[in-house]
Amino acid sequence: xxxxxxxxxxxxxxxxxxxxxxxxxxxxxxxxxxxxxxxxxxxxxxxxxxxxxxxxxxxxxxxxxxxxxxxxxxxxxxxxxxxxxxxxxxxxxxxxxxxxxxxxxxxxxxxxxxxxxxxxxxxxxxxxxxxxxxxxxxxxxxxxxxxxxxxxxxxxxxxxxxxxxxxxxxxxxxxxxxxxxxxxxxxxxxxxxxxxxxxxxxxxxxxxxxxxxxxxxxxxxxxxxxxxxxxxxxxxxxxxxxx
Amino acid sequence: xxxxxxxxxxxxxxxxxxxxxxxxxxxxxxxxxxxxxxxxxxxxxxxxxxxxxxxxxxxxxxxxxxxxxxxxxxxxxxxxxxxxxxxxxxxxxxxxxxxxxxxxxxxxxxxxxxxxxxxxxxxxxxxxxxxxxxxxxxxxxxxxxxxxxxxxxxxxxxxxxxxxxxxxxxxxxxxxxxxxxxxxxxxxxxxxxxxxxxxxxxxxxxxxxxxxxxxxxxxxxxxxxxxxxxxxxxxxxxxxxxx
DNA sequence: GTGCGTAGTGCTAATTTAGCAACATGAAAC
DNA sequence: GTTTCATGTTGCTAAATTAGCACTACGCAC
Numbered sequence: 001x002x003x004x005x006x007x008x009x010x011x012x013x014x015x016x017x018x019x020x021x022x023x024x025x026x027x028x029x030x031x032x033x034x035x036x037x038x039x040x041x042x043x044x045x046x047x048x049x050x051x052x053x054x055x056x057x058x059x060x061x062x063x064x065x066x067x068x069x070x071x072x073x074x075x076x077x078x079x080x081x082x083x084x085x086x087x088x089x090x091x092x093x094x095x096x097x098x099x100x101x102x103x104x105x106x107x108x109x110x111x112x113x114x115x116x117x118x119x120x121x122x123x124x125x126x127x128x129x130x131x132x133x134x135x136x137x138x139x140x141x142x143x144x145x146x147x148x149x150x151x152x153x154x155x156x157x158x159x160x161x162x163x164x165x166x167x168x169x170x171x172x173x174x175x176x177x178x179x180x181x182x183x184x185x186x187x188x189x190x191x192x193x194x195x196x197x198x199x200x201x202x203x204x205x206x207x208x209x210x211x212x213x214x215x216x217x218x219x220x221x222x223x224x225x226x227x228x229x230x231x232x233x234x235x236x237x238x239x240x241x242x243x
Numbered sequence: 244x245x246x247x248x249x250x251x252x253x254x255x256x257x258x259x260x261x262x263x264x265x266x267x268x269x270x271x272x273x274x275x276x277x278x279x280x281x282x283x284x285x286x287x288x289x290x291x292x293x294x295x296x297x298x299x300x301x302x303x304x305x306x307x308x309x310x311x312x313x314x315x316x317x318x319x320x321x322x323x324x325x326x327x328x329x330x331x332x333x334x335x336x337x338x339x340x341x342x343x344x345x346x347x348x349x350x351x352x353x354x355x356x357x358x359x360x361x362x363x364x365x366x367x368x369x370x371x372x373x374x375x376x377x378x379x380x381x382x383x384x385x386x387x388x389x390x391x392x393x394x395x396x397x398x399x400x401x402x403x404x405x406x407x408x409x410x411x412x413x414x415x416x417x418x419x420x421x422x423x424x425x426x427x428x429x430x431x432x433x434x435x436x437x438x439x440x441x442x443x444x445x446x447x448x449x450x451x452x453x454x455x456x457x458x459x460x461x462x463x464x465x466x467x468x469x470x471x472x473x474x475x476x477x478x479x480x481x482x483x484x485x486x
Numbered sequence: 487g488t489g490c491g492t493a494g495t496g497c498t499a500a501t502t503t504a505g506c507a508a509c510a511t512g513a514a515a516c
Numbered sequence: 517g518t519t520t521c522a523t524g525t526t527g528c529t530a531a532a533t534t535a536g537c538a539c540t541a542c543g544c545a546c
Contacts, residue, residue: 003291004495008533009503010256010292018312021319029524041505044525048246049253054350057454062511062524066320068348068454069261072355074317076264077309079372088368105311107297112315123366125331129322211300211311247526251502252534272493284536287494305493305542 012038013046017055021070022132026063083210083239084114084127090238091115091214092123094231099218102202104140105211107132109156109172111141114212134195136172139204140213142190146181147206153178189229190215203228205236214239255281256289260298264313265375269306326453326482327357327370333481334358334457335366337474342461347383348454350375352399352415354384357455377438379415382447383456385433389424390449396421432472433458446471448479457482 015036020027027035033043047064050056054069078084087103094101095117103115110132117126135141136157145153157172184190190204194217203225204215214236220228258279263270270278276286290307293299297312321327330346337344338360346358353375360369378384379400388396400415427433433447437460446468447458457479463471 001295003288003295005288005291005534006295007252007256007288007292009250009252010289011296013250013253013256014293014296014298018316018319021316021323024323028522030522039505040523041525042503045246045248045250045503046253048525049250050257052244052246052249053254053257055257058524061513066323069350070316070320071324071326071348071357071455072350073261073264073313074320075355075357075370076261077313077317078370079374080264080267080309081314082372083314084370085368085372088370089365092365105314107312107315112318114314114318122332122335125328127318127321127327127331127370129325129328131322212314248503271491273491282536283492284494285534288534291494301493 009046012036012042013049016043016046017050017066017070020050020056020064020066026059026061026065028063032064081210083207083212086242087115087207087214087239088123090235090242091117091126094216094235095119095123097216097218097228097231099216099220099228101126101214101216102130102140103207103212103214104133104138104144105213106135106141106144109135111135111138111144113140134172136177137192137195139190139192139202139215139217141204142180142184142192143204143206143213143215144211145177146184146190150178150181153181189233191225203232205229205232207236208240210240252289255279255285256292259286259289260293260309260313263293263299263307263309269302269304269308271306275307324453326450326455329485330358330450330457330482331366333478333485334360334369337459337478338362338366340459340461340471340474342459342463342471344369344457344459345373345383346450346455346457347376347381347387348456349378349384349387352378354378354381354387356383377415379420380435380438382433382435382445382458382460384447385423385427385435386447386449386456386458387454388420389427389433393421393424396424432476434468446475448472448475450479451483453483 016032019032019036029044029047030040033040047056051058051067054067056064057067058064091101091103098119101117102113104111104113112132113130115126116130135145154174157174192202194200194202199219200217201220202215202217204213206213214232216228216232259275262275262279272287272290273283276283290299294301294310297310299307300310301307334344334346341362344360345356347354347356355375356373358369359373378388397417400417435445437443437445442462443460444463445458445460447456449456457475459471459475
């Protein structure tokens with residue numbers, strides 16, 4: 001929903017910040033400008049401003065990376081929403097399913113995993129390490145998309161909306177996706193095959209009021225779907241009702 | 244370090260975002276303007292822009308709160324720096340000391356705890372729940388300040404630098420603080436009494452290269468200081484050298 | 487229904503920002 | 517050591533964006 005008078009400096013500054021956060025290595029100001037299609041002087045000015053408030057910093061090679069204030073922002077957002085704090089305990093109760101356990105939010109047409117735990121790992125190891133994943137191929141992504149009006153989903157998957165071209169990502173069949181989302185709305189959960197293996201499936205359930213979803217992934221038989229769904233849905237209820 | 248041409252729109256937009264993240268309740272746009280001393284139309288425009296990119300959202304009462312993209316930013320910053328991921332395992336090794344275990348970064352003249360664990364809690368419960376704490380009263384805060392040039396510390400604690408007036412916070416004796424910081428630099432660790440009780444002390448050690456610090460807090464005798472310091476310093480080395 | 491405080495917008499003057507041209511820096515090649 | 521190249525950064529001013537006034541729409545209490 002575009003406002004009447006968006007502040008373009010803020011939008012572009014935030015795009016620089018998000019690109020920094022998403023980039024695995026320190027990045028130069030000119031390189032970042034090339035990545036985002038922005039003029040170099042401008043990017044340098046925005047990065048210098050981000051550094052001034054602590055959200056970016058430079059290393060000895062003068063390249064930029066996230067600064068300490070981004071952790072502050074992360075910590076405060078976690079504290080303010082309470083989402084991760086509320087979710088960690090209940091998510092642990094799913095570990096006995098011997099499946100991957102995850103929680104994520106939508107970011108563009110992808111899922112960002114706030115938490116992603118595999119069997120045999122410690123509970124705390126699930127934080128902050130998964131790359132973005134195509135929403136249409138994810139059970140978590142689909143239950144989040146299913147909460148959107150159809151028009152908004154269409155807009156998200158048009159070619160001109162996409163700012164990042166990912167060649168490794170298969171084109172999405174929009175009609176197929178809309179059919180799947182309609183089914184998700186009926187069932188109250190999404191069941192998808194992962195991109196990597198048709199035998200590995202994800203079952204996702206939305207967290208009401210949080211714009212987030214939780215789910216499990218792995219190999220399970222069709223006859224187990226109802227039981228697993230009930231467990232995941234109960235966990236979602238616990239997370240949503242805790243305050 | 245103020246740049247040649249800071250972008251004031253970006254600075255003020257980020258201030259709105261940070262205030263949203265720090266505020267425990269949804270907040271109206273005019274109220275936020277009063278909090279930050281900014282003109283209401285301007286704040287509304289900045290908030291609408293933040294909402295446009297997903298970093299803010301409105302509830303049914305039209306008040307603003309952080310949006311899903313802030314979690315994405317948090318997750319990506321954790322993934323990018325790897326700080327929390329690297330730190331969680333080593334920090335758990337300090338649990339046997341039966342003290343509080345914490346990790347934090349500096350934010351203004353306060354410490355923001357990225358992690359804060361008390362004895363008897365699960366490892367994952369330490370995330371995203373502590374309020375900001377005066378840096379001068381914190382072992383973690385002091386080792387972080389000790390890495391700063393004296394001039395910069397002076398500037399941080401002048402009255403005009405402070406944007407937030409916290410009446411409950413005792414005035415800092417700058418000369419006393421500078422003396423303590425000189426001692427911290429010699430010793431390689433900080434030892435402070437907490438604001439709440441003179442019997443509860445914090446011992447803090449800096450994480451090289453991360454602009455962060457870890458420490459323990461609780462009641463311990465003087466004769467235990469060297470041993471505890473060695474344990475904390477060893478943990479700090481593990482965290483800093485992991486990649 | 488009225489009154490009050492709120493959120494939000496159109497329009498245009500005011501202010502900020504963008505980009506050109508230049509300088510400073512650092513690394514690699516010779 | 518010097519030269520070259522790509523980088524990061526800055527001053528200045530024209531161009532673009534933004535801020536604030538005045539207004540409308542909304543929600544709640546009485």
